[in-house]
Amino acid sequence: MGYIQSLIKRKFKDIGEKQYEKISIEYAQFLVTEEELEIPEVKTILLPLDIFATDIPEKCMDVLASFDKAEIHLMYLIDEKVTRIVSEIIGDDQKEQYIRQHKDSGYRVLGNVSSKIEDKGLKSRSSLYVGMKEDEIIRLSESADLVVISRDYGESTSETVPVSPLAQDIIRKVLKPVILY
């Protein structure tokens, strides 16, 4: 039967092998790979929020709902770079005022998102930091199993820039799996 098997290989090579290779590449762009089909155990999900990313779309909530045993760590970050600029240009008092105002809106965002998550029957905890966004997320991601981040994180997006440069940087540097919404 060795001859027949090698005959089929030869015929396949002549009839459709090249076309098949191209089609395989096309399929690979939207079919989930075997590795991706294995759902990893997720205990902690890091979900950074900020002034640009203030809500989670319903489709993303449905994805989060599939990790029903995980705790979602909602983290609102106030950009330290901005506070430093405010301090240097206008003064320390204005910086404190800026932080206060943003803390208020930050807690509001955390409260809204947290209640949405709890409505889905998921556990969550919230925290608010003033810090360097990229550094903080990378640091905290080390203790998380999954990072869920908005494409608007850190900067608003446009048609030509559908993912903010900061979100792109974070995705590149974080060593854990990332869901971009």
Add this chain to the structure above:
Amino acid sequence: MITTQWIALTVFIAVYVLIIDERVHRAVAAMAGAAIVIFLGIVPWEGMLEHLDFGTLFLLIGMMIIINTARGSGIFEYIAIRTAKRAKGSPLMVMLLFMLVTAVVSAFLDNVTTVLLLTPMLLYITKVMNLKPIPFLLAEIFASNVGGTATLIGDPPNIMIASASGLTFNEFILNMGPIVVVDMLILIVMMYMIYGKDMRVSAEKREEFVRTINDLDEDAAIVDRKLFNKSIVMILMVVFLFFIHSNIGEILHVFLPFVDPTMELQPAEVALFGAAIFLLWSRAQPEEILEKVEWPTIFFFAGLFIVVGALVETGLIAELAAWIVSIVHTEGEAVILISWFAAFASALVDNIPLTATMIPLIQDMGAVMDTYPLWWALSLGACLGGNGSAIGASANVVVLGIADRQGINISFVEFLKIGLLVMVVTVAAGLGVLWMMHIM
């Protein structure tokens, strides 16, 4: 036999052996054979042009251009994902729906392209569902060969038969369509009886499968939305033109009185017209699309026509036809002989060279009997005979090749056991329908 007959026959057999063995590319084998008979003057220049069946060659080229342009839109991947989702997690439904989609797509596009595009999706589904893929792959092969039998453009043997005989698209649908419907029903029942018991999965698995497949976004498969829409319009338009190609003059005459009402379009003209309009409308790069035309296949056909032409030129085919006519006295006997011979011979060798050889034979038999039912017998045998063995048709080889690349081994004997059974049952049923339509 005279010397030229011996040479023509030797070249023909040598080319056949090389095509079967495929150590030399089939196109090269056919071209080399053609080169010898031309070099030795067995087929003169005028004869060469006569034997080259431009109807077949241009129809193949036109359809290849249309399909390759449409493929860039992601339309076929879209169909595959939609089919997978429709199955709703049931393995039986996966098999049934993929068989039906394969049969319908194969009827209007070539079988190789159909299975090339659907097999990766089918393998993916069986992997997700943790099912044995072999039953699904075999069902796909059989459905492709049966579906392709239904229309003039469904399978290369039908294209060759139509070009040589002048049979129209509608005649194919009316004559082969009922046979294919009956054979598809038989095939579905056979697949259920053979593999039905292996198709059960737990409710949990089924749910998991539905979740995974539902995560697939068919819209993500669409690479170019505009081209996608244009592809649908163009494929429908070309199929519509095939339906009216034989009486297009009458239709056009109503709107454009200067058009001759007796005018007919050849199927090849329809394909080339569709290809030209699609290239113009899609704004696709012609270099890119024309590069994708399977030129080795075109040259394979061309070479084959000349090698068979040498048999015609030397009178061998006429002698063989006379011998057959001396032992076969009625159209009914000829229908039985041609369909079964074509079926078993197609299972052994590729059905394309077989059809190329049988066509001049039937043409010569036309001197003493009505060839109309004989063409259907040849189509029936050549197309369905492809199911008989792993090397019987190009679609079989492609699916088995893809399976092999994925580490799934379908042995020749394993294929033969089911394939031969499917071939005998479907040819017998088809012959029964043919008999009722033309002989009774």
